[in-house]
Amino acid sequence: MLVFAASDKGGTGRSVTSANLAYQRALTGDHVAYVDFDFGSPTAAAVFDVPSAMRGTQERGLHSYLEGDTSEPVRIDVWRETEHPLLRARPNQSGRLVLFPGDAGGGEFATGEEALERCVDLLLKLNAEFDVTFVDLSAGRSYAVDMVLDATAHPRMRNTPFRWLVFHRWTRQHVIAASGLVHAEHGIIGGGVERGHDEDDLRAAIRFVRAAVPDPESPLWSQGSTAQATWMQACDEALRRLAAEQRIGDSVVLGIVPLEPILQWQEQLITEEDVLSTQIANKETLEALEEIARRLTDDTHWGRL
Numbered sequence: 001m002l003v004f005a006a007s008d009k010g011g012t013g014r015s016v017t018s019a020n021l022a023y024q025r026a027l028t029g030d031h032v033a034y035v036d037f038d039f040g041s042p043t044a045a046a047v048f049d050v051p052s053a054m055r056g057t058q059e060r061g062l063h064s065y066l067e068g069d070t071s072e073p074v075r076i077d078v079w080r081e082t083e084h085p086l087l088r089a090r091p092n093q094s095g096r097l098v099l100f101p102g103d104a105g106g107g108e109f110a111t112g113e114e115a116l117e118r119c120v121d122l123l124l125k126l127n128a129e130f131d132v133t134f135v136d137l138s139a140g141r142s143y144a145v146d147m148v149l150d151a152t153a154h155p156r157m158r159n160t161p162f163r164w165l166v167f168h169r170w171t172r173q174h175v176i177a178a179s180g181l182v183h184a185e186h187g188i189i190g191g192g193v194e195r196g197h198d199e200d201d202l203r204a205a206i207r208f209v210r211a212a213v214p215d216p217e218s219p220l221w222s223q224g225s226t227a228q229a230t231w232m233q234a235c236d237e238a239l240r241r242l243a244a245e246q247r248i249g250d251s252v253v254l255g256i257v258p259l260e261p262i263l264q265w266q267e268q269l270i271t272e273e274d275v276l277s278t279q280i281a282n283k284e285t286l287e288a289l290e291e292i293a294r295r296l297t298d299d300t301h302w303g304r305l
Helices: 014-027 062-066 113-129 143-153 172-183 188-194 199-204 226-245 261-265 272-276 283-295
Strands: 002-006 032-037 097-100 132-137 162-169 206-213 253-258
Touching: 002 014, 002 113, 002 143, 014 032, 014 097, 014 132, 014 162, 014 206, 014 283, 032 062, 032 113, 032 143, 062 113, 113 132, 113 143, 132 143, 143 188, 162 172, 172 188, 172 226, 188 199, 199 206, 253 283, 272 283
Parallel strands: 002 132, 002 162, 032 097, 032 132, 162 206, 206 253
Antiparallel strands: none
16 A cells, blocks of 8 residues: 655645655555655654664655656665664564665656656556555655556556545644645645546545644643643644634544654654653654554555545
């Protein structure tokens, strides 16, 4: 299955959450690919602690592949090349975890028919080789978003299963922006229909992930004043109403990642060791990531709504 990770704004937690979901799926034994189509900022390797490609690879990256400068994009075995000590000791029963980085110094670029065909070739190959392939897309209605909408509408991909995760923070601007990315006239749904996608099928393949969501009931905020607590509750309720009005309410949310200091200050993978041994991460964060990773391929969470 292909999972496209999108967001209308930067700083939504799209890449760090997607990387964590890929890691969680690999822990279950799935073979997982992570494809960095964030062409303007190919930095997914930083989340996986792979020093050789922190800002993209110097050769044979995804830019080079799509532009026809190389026949095969470079692939990085995360378990072998990471500097993360826990990942280097690859967990028992885990599946493969492979990163496909973008080119260092690359940027957004328009794609023609030849690039589209190469994109289709790549996605079909990865879907056949891996159980789950995460495709991290540039923020906004980008060339990367348009390219994968074109690719998944291609006749050769007609029987290839795919899903979309749209990430947003729990703020008024992010709720409005995420809704626009999907539901605006030329958003993902409208753009997909223009390219030949069935509207109902595409709509059913899209779910939202709320990231960095503060819980007013959490001990993290227990030291605040009564006035602050009341204000936070009112804001949360107002945001829920806004999300429902913008058609991204609870019924289309796949999961919620709580506000997590580690993810705010150091975008990284959250492991059991971070929760149980060093105790620098919150148990609720790990549980949220595990649950979203499980739901990705659980059809009960992806019916037509």
